[in-house]
Amino acid sequence: MWRRFAHLSLSISRTKLQSLVRDPTVLKLINTFSSDAGNDGVASSRKPFITFVLGGPGSGKGTQCEKIASIFGFAHLSAGELLREEMSSPSENGELIRNVIKEGKIVPSAITISLIKRAINSATSDKILIDGFPRSEENRIAFEKIIGVEPDLVIFFECPEEEMVKRILGRNQGRIDDNMETIRKRLKVFEDLNMPVVEHYSSKGKVHKITATGTVDEIFERVRQVFASLRYLKACLSF
Ligand SMILES: Nc1ncnc2c1ncn2[C@@H]1O[C@H](COP(=O)(O)OP(=O)(O)O)[C@@H](O)[C@H]1O
Ligand SMILES: Nc1ccn([C@H]2C[C@H](O)[C@@H](COP(=O)(O)OP(=O)(O)O)O2)c(=O)n1
Numbered sequence: 001m002w003r004r005f006a007h008l009s010l011s012i013s014r015t016k017l018q019s020l021v022r023d024p025t026v027l028k029l030i031n032t033f034s035s036d037a038g039n040d041g042v043a044s045s046r047k048p049f050i051t052f053v054l055g056g057p058g059s060g061k062g063t064q065c066e067k068i069a070s071i072f073g074f075a076h077l078s079a080g081e082l083l084r085e086e087m088s089s090p091s092e093n094g095e096l097i098r099n100v101i102k103e104g105k106i107v108p109s110a111i112t113i114s115l116i117k118r119a120i121n122s123a124t125s126d127k128i129l130i131d132g133f134p135r136s137e138e139n140r141i142a143f144e145k146i147i148g149v150e151p152d153l154v155i156f157f158e159c160p161e162e163e164m165v166k167r168i169l170g171r172n173q174g175r176i177d178d179n180m181e182t183i184r185k186r187l188k189v190f191e192d193l194n195m196p197v198v199e200h201y202s203s204k205g206k207v208h209k210i211t212a213t214g215t216v217d218e219i220f221e222r223v224r225q226v227f228a229s230l231r232y233l234k235a236c237l238s239f
């Protein structure tokens with residue numbers, strides 16, 4: 001196996017490579033991206049590489065996810081978008097979802113996770129961005145229990161409240177929750193329920209915090225570096 005890394009030996013020591021290959025995220029990269037892994041005992045099952053994209057309302061999750069999807073080939077699943085579609089379809093949960101969203105609260109995990117699960121199963125990429133989920137510890141614990149996996153990576157967009165409010169009020173998508181009364185509730189729910197999720201994954205070393213101020217392109221440059229380093233690892237490891 002080490003002969004395959006020979007070209008890297010000038011820049012990365014063998015010890016460093018060994019520690020990288022033991023790293024769970026790198027092992028997942030091998031499993032997800034490598035076409036003929038397995039010769040060296042590396043599992044070849046293809047499980048999706050899951051990235052949770054978190055941040056307050058209006059922090060730019062959706063905007064940045066679109067760019068990550070188009071440049072790095074990820075499937076972009078937005079929990080809020082899946083719920084809005086379900087709300088507008090003749091679904092038995094439509095009324096409940098509408099009321100919860102209007103109140104700035106969080107839809108019961110079973111509903112959101114069943115939509116996410118369906119979207120993962122029909123995604124055309126093994127690399128998945130889940131935008132705006134998990135929104136609470138209850139969301140997180142239910143996902144890990146029902147889907148049976150943890151995210152490989154968590155991106156957290158850190159943005160001041162006044163900037164988030166300004167962006168939401170300028171969003172102009174006709175959303176029932178983009179008004180000042182609901183925004184206040186959503187900001188409180190974000191602090192009280194979503195930040196503990198960020199803290200949980202931070203303690204596991206999975207969070208990449210991105211400063212979400214500046215232009216879309218300036219922020220994407222910070223995001224790009226995270227995904228480019230994953231792609232670099234992939235290039236090193238897909239033998
Ligand atoms: N860096 C930015 N500067 C100014 N406006 C932005 C920026 N990023 C996104 N926006 C705009 O702010 C609004 C909220 O962005 P969005 O991506 O929908 O955030 P989120 O999904 O986190 O709520 C959208 O109208 C978007 O076009
Ligand atoms: N995991 C989730 C995600 C969104 N929701 C509901 C509650 C959220 O305020 C709305 C809108 O979510 P969305 O991610 O689209 O909102 P922002 O992009 O952060 O503005 O959907 C939820 O209940 N559970």
Ligand SMILES: [Mg+2]
Binds near residue numbers: 061078
């Ligand atoms: Mg969004």
